[in-house]
Amino acid sequence: MASTANGIDSVIVISKQGAEGVKAAAGGGQVYPRVTATFDTEADKYASSEIDASQQQGDTRLGNFRTAGAIKAEAACGTYAPLMAALLRRDFTAGGVAAAQTTIAAAATGLVRSAGSWLADGFRAGSVVRISGLTAPATANNAKNFFVTSVTATNLNGQFMDGSAMVIKAAGDSVGVAAVGKRSFTPLTGHTTDWFTAEVQDPNIGVHRSFVDQLVSKMDIAVQPNGITSLDFTLMGKAEGPTTAVPHFATPAAAAGSGKFSGATAMMSVNGIPSQICTGMSVSLDGQVKVDPVIGSRFATAASRGKVLGSGQFTVLLQDAVYLDYFKNETEIALAYAMASGTAPNADVLALAMGRVKITSAKIDDGEKNKIVTCAFDILRYKGADAQHEATTLSIQDSAL
Known part of the structure; x- marks a missing residue:
């Protein structure tokens, strides 16, 4: 029996392009660790609606082809900064x-x-x-x-x-x-546009697939007190190149060796006050990438981005009516979260800062246990005059940069 591909042998390599439409140089690229990662070509399907006396379907056609990538990973410092910066539309700089x-x-x-x-x-x-x-x-x-x-x-x-x-x-x-380290956030002006080439390498069967003109569309971070912090990215793009027997990125840089995060070595603050009752949190940023079909081309030729939308959810132990009142009164709060990769005093850290959060629902569970309040929220661009908050939706700090 011929060899078959096994995910444990596969390698995901991603590199920033010099410009749209220009495949990233073969000498670059970085290996991206993953739990799972999929990159595929997709197309809309159109079935004929014509009446057929045989009482059977007569034809099916495919529309424009486009690509989609999904990386499910574990958060770590350094490794995923290029994708974060692309979604935020600003390079990381010193704080x-x-x-x-x-x-x-x-x-x-x-x-x-x-x-x-x-x-x-x-x-x-x-x-x-x-x-x-x-x-x-x-x-x-x-x-x-x-x-x-x-x-x-x-x-x-x-x-x-x-x-x-x-x-x-x-x-x-x-x-x-x-x-x-350094930090990034969505700026008021001067937004960057970063295009990427992604390659899925399956060396044991000699099949290597390249995806050009990829935009980072979405990022999801989820934190639990008793588990590894997850970090997922969605990419959307215009085309998949020809499958090759040798990899385009032959000598990619190794992934950073930073440690993972868990809620046990993290801190959260609400309105500048440390919180000791948070039991979980998730944050999502959506760059609203769209790949538009055009007449006369089998592959998508145009991609666009909308505004960066932020949302999330956190859970807290029910101690009083504070979070319920935040919701009912539409009180906007500041929310910050920092996580360390270990217990060392100078361990690598990843920090998220949100200067303007509005809770959109607050629901209380029940059972023979501590009651939990689940708060969904939107992250809005900070428009106030308090200079301790950046005029942005979300700021990310990475100590490994």
């Missing part, structure tokens, strides 16, 4: 940085400065920063992930992600603070 200075004190709730401004230095609520330069007895504050829950010009409030307390120390040391 807040405060150069070493002697005017920063360590307080119980965070860092306080008597000169300069955290906001002017680019710090935002929902980000993760690390401190440097503190001396005894506060050296334990250095080089640890600090989840920022709220920011003013003088106060950088939050808590360490490893659960330790901030060691209090007066100003005087030469202290620096920097957001770890």
Whole structure:
């Protein structure tokens, strides 16, 4: 019997193109880890409606061909940043940085400065920063992930992600603070358009399929307290190239080796206040990609994007009427979530910040257990004047960049 393809031998390689219609260079590409991944050519089917005396269908035709990809993965730092940036329509760039200075004190709730401004230095609520330069007895504050829950010009409030307390120390040391890695968000102007080539390699049978002009259409993140955080992407594109016996991407870069995330090493804040009652959360971003059919071509030749829509759901233990009132009163809240890849004080982190969330439903379950409130929400572009929130829908920070 001839060899057959096995998913464990398959490799998914994706590379950003230089331009629309130009297949990514053969010397590039990166391997993308997955739980599952499918890339296929699709077409609409049209059946003849003509009356037939034989009482049988006379013909079926296919419309324009297009491609669709679905990657189901486990969230990790570094690996999926190109796809995130494409969906957000902005490259990742450095976050807040405060150069070493002697005017920063360590307080119980965070860092306080008597000169300069955290906001002017680019710090935002929902980000993760690390401190440097503190001396005894506060050296334990250095080089640890600090989840920022709220920011003013003088106060950088939050808590360490490893659960330790901030060691209090007066100003005087030469202290620096920097957001770890880089961040991206959907900007107000200057939106990028990133096209990708994806290749599904099945080396044991010599079948390699390339998909050109792929746009990232959707991203879904789901977090549970007792499981690995999932990260799924949907891609849509215009064409599949000829199947080849040798891969187009012969020497792709290996996938990043960052650890996975779970809810046990994560933190959530609501309106700048840490939440200890969240039992799960999911976030979805939809770029509304459409591939339009045209007359005279078997393959789609035009693809477009709509506005970036954000939505999600979180579940919390029922303790009071706060979340029910948020829903009933249409109160808009700020929501932030940061997850670490381990228990180390400086583990890799992925952080999500949403400055304007509206809860669209709040439903309470029942049973012989703790009652749970399930809150569905929409993520809206922040339009307020509070500079601790970016004027965007969702901001993503990746410490591995």
